[in-house]
Amino acid sequence: MTPATSEEEDTGIHCRLDELLAERGMTLTELSARVGVSIVNLSVLKNDRARAIRYSTLRAICDVLGCEVGELLVLAEQR
Template sequence: MPAEEEHRIEVHLDKLLAQRGMTLTELAGRVGITLANLSILKNGRARAIRFSTLTAMCDALDCQPADMLTVRRADR
Protein backbone atom coordinates (compact mmCIF):
# COMPACT_ATOMS: atom_id res chain seq x y z
CA MET A 1 0.00 0.00 0.00
CA PRO A 2 1.50 3.37 -0.97
CA ALA A 3 2.24 5.64 1.99
CA GLU A 4 -0.16 8.33 0.76
CA GLU A 5 -3.08 5.87 0.43
CA GLU A 6 -5.47 5.91 3.36
CA HIS A 7 -6.31 2.68 5.11
CA ARG A 8 -9.88 1.36 5.07
CA ILE A 9 -10.07 0.16 8.68
CA GLU A 10 -13.03 1.55 10.60
CA VAL A 11 -12.82 1.70 14.39
CA HIS A 12 -16.01 1.30 16.44
CA LEU A 13 -14.77 2.34 19.89
CA ASP A 14 -17.50 4.95 20.41
CA LYS A 15 -20.19 2.30 20.01
CA LEU A 16 -18.47 -0.19 22.32
CA LEU A 17 -17.78 2.43 24.98
CA ALA A 18 -21.41 3.62 24.92
CA GLN A 19 -22.71 0.05 25.17
CA ARG A 20 -20.53 -0.56 28.22
CA GLY A 21 -21.04 2.83 29.88
CA MET A 22 -17.30 3.43 29.82
CA THR A 23 -15.35 6.59 29.02
CA LEU A 24 -12.30 6.81 26.79
CA THR A 25 -10.31 7.92 29.84
CA GLU A 26 -11.40 4.84 31.78
CA LEU A 27 -10.48 2.55 28.89
CA ALA A 28 -7.07 4.22 28.58
CA GLY A 29 -6.42 3.54 32.25
CA ARG A 30 -7.50 -0.09 32.05
CA VAL A 31 -5.44 -0.74 28.93
CA GLY A 32 -2.35 1.21 29.95
CA ILE A 33 -2.27 3.45 26.87
CA THR A 34 -2.22 7.23 26.83
CA LEU A 35 -5.49 9.02 26.22
CA ALA A 36 -3.86 10.79 23.26
CA ASN A 37 -2.87 7.50 21.58
CA LEU A 38 -6.27 5.96 22.27
CA SER A 39 -7.93 9.02 20.76
CA ILE A 40 -5.80 8.67 17.61
CA LEU A 41 -6.95 5.07 17.32
CA LYS A 42 -10.60 5.94 18.01
CA ASN A 43 -10.59 8.61 15.32
CA GLY A 44 -9.16 6.26 12.70
CA ARG A 45 -5.84 8.08 12.38
CA ALA A 46 -3.65 5.28 13.77
CA ARG A 47 -1.35 3.52 11.32
CA ALA A 48 -0.82 0.43 13.49
CA ILE A 49 -1.81 -1.26 16.74
CA ARG A 50 0.16 -3.78 18.77
CA PHE A 51 -1.46 -7.13 19.38
CA SER A 52 -0.83 -6.67 23.11
CA THR A 53 -2.78 -3.39 23.01
CA LEU A 54 -5.57 -4.96 20.98
CA THR A 55 -5.75 -7.86 23.43
CA ALA A 56 -5.89 -5.51 26.43
CA MET A 57 -8.64 -3.47 24.76
CA CYS A 58 -10.66 -6.61 24.01
CA ASP A 59 -10.24 -7.76 27.62
CA ALA A 60 -11.32 -4.37 28.99
CA LEU A 61 -14.32 -4.13 26.64
CA ASP A 62 -15.20 -7.85 26.80
CA CYS A 63 -15.25 -8.07 23.00
CA GLN A 64 -13.55 -9.59 20.00
CA PRO A 65 -11.35 -7.62 17.55
CA ALA A 66 -14.11 -7.87 14.93
CA ASP A 67 -16.43 -5.99 17.31
CA MET A 68 -13.97 -3.12 17.34
CA LEU A 69 -12.56 -3.08 13.80
CA THR A 70 -14.01 -3.60 10.34
CA VAL A 71 -12.63 -3.12 6.83
CA ARG A 72 -14.52 -0.76 4.54
CA ARG A 73 -14.92 -2.12 1.03
CA ALA A 74 -12.51 -0.65 -1.52
CA ASP A 75 -15.30 0.50 -3.83
CA ARG A 76 -16.87 2.83 -1.22
Protein backbone atom coordinates in the same frame (compact mmCIF):
# COMPACT_ATOMS: atom_id res chain seq x y z
CA MET B 1 -5.22 13.83 -8.72
CA THR B 2 -2.45 13.93 -6.13
CA PRO B 3 -1.44 10.79 -4.31
CA ALA B 4 -2.50 10.66 -0.64
CA THR B 5 0.24 11.20 1.89
CA SER B 6 0.71 8.54 4.53
CA GLU B 7 -1.27 10.73 6.97
CA GLU B 8 -4.25 10.84 4.59
CA GLU B 9 -4.09 7.24 3.47
CA ASP B 10 -7.42 5.44 3.76
CA THR B 11 -6.71 1.97 5.11
CA GLY B 12 -10.25 0.71 4.64
CA ILE B 13 -10.35 -0.26 8.33
CA HIS B 14 -12.76 1.40 10.78
CA CYS B 15 -12.30 1.29 14.55
CA ARG B 16 -15.60 0.99 16.42
CA LEU B 17 -14.13 2.12 19.73
CA ASP B 18 -16.66 4.95 20.19
CA GLU B 19 -19.63 2.63 19.67
CA LEU B 20 -18.25 -0.07 21.98
CA LEU B 21 -17.49 2.45 24.72
CA ALA B 22 -21.00 3.90 24.46
CA GLU B 23 -22.59 0.43 24.59
CA ARG B 24 -20.67 -0.27 27.80
CA GLY B 25 -21.16 3.14 29.39
CA MET B 26 -17.40 3.60 29.59
CA THR B 27 -15.32 6.71 28.91
CA LEU B 28 -12.07 6.92 26.98
CA THR B 29 -10.44 8.07 30.24
CA GLU B 30 -11.61 4.93 32.05
CA LEU B 31 -10.46 2.69 29.20
CA SER B 32 -7.09 4.45 29.19
CA ALA B 33 -6.61 3.78 32.92
CA ARG B 34 -7.69 0.14 32.65
CA VAL B 35 -5.64 -0.65 29.53
CA GLY B 36 -2.55 1.43 30.33
CA VAL B 37 -2.58 3.29 27.01
CA SER B 38 -2.63 7.09 26.84
CA ILE B 39 -5.84 8.91 26.01
CA VAL B 40 -4.05 10.52 23.06
CA ASN B 41 -3.13 7.14 21.57
CA LEU B 42 -6.64 5.77 22.12
CA SER B 43 -8.06 8.90 20.51
CA VAL B 44 -5.88 8.37 17.43
CA LEU B 45 -7.21 4.81 17.22
CA LYS B 46 -10.82 5.91 17.82
CA ASN B 47 -10.63 8.51 15.04
CA ASP B 48 -9.28 6.02 12.48
CA ARG B 49 -5.92 7.81 12.30
CA ALA B 50 -3.81 4.96 13.66
CA ARG B 51 -1.44 3.36 11.19
CA ALA B 52 -0.47 0.48 13.48
CA ILE B 53 -1.50 -1.17 16.74
CA ARG B 54 0.41 -3.61 18.92
CA TYR B 55 -1.21 -6.99 19.41
CA SER B 56 -0.80 -6.58 23.17
CA THR B 57 -2.72 -3.28 23.05
CA LEU B 58 -5.42 -4.79 20.87
CA ARG B 59 -5.75 -7.73 23.27
CA ALA B 60 -5.92 -5.45 26.31
CA ILE B 61 -8.64 -3.26 24.75
CA CYS B 62 -10.67 -6.33 23.76
CA ASP B 63 -10.27 -7.85 27.24
CA VAL B 64 -11.50 -4.69 28.96
CA LEU B 65 -14.37 -4.17 26.52
CA GLY B 66 -15.28 -7.86 26.47
CA CYS B 67 -15.24 -8.00 22.69
CA GLU B 68 -13.54 -9.77 19.81
CA VAL B 69 -11.03 -8.07 17.51
CA GLY B 70 -13.59 -8.26 14.68
CA GLU B 71 -16.06 -6.24 16.75
CA LEU B 72 -13.49 -3.50 17.33
CA LEU B 73 -11.90 -3.35 13.88
CA VAL B 74 -14.14 -3.72 10.86
CA LEU B 75 -13.82 -3.14 7.14
CA ALA B 76 -15.02 0.36 6.27
CA GLU B 77 -17.72 0.79 3.67
CA GLN B 78 -16.19 1.51 0.30
CA ARG B 79 -16.83 4.93 -1.16
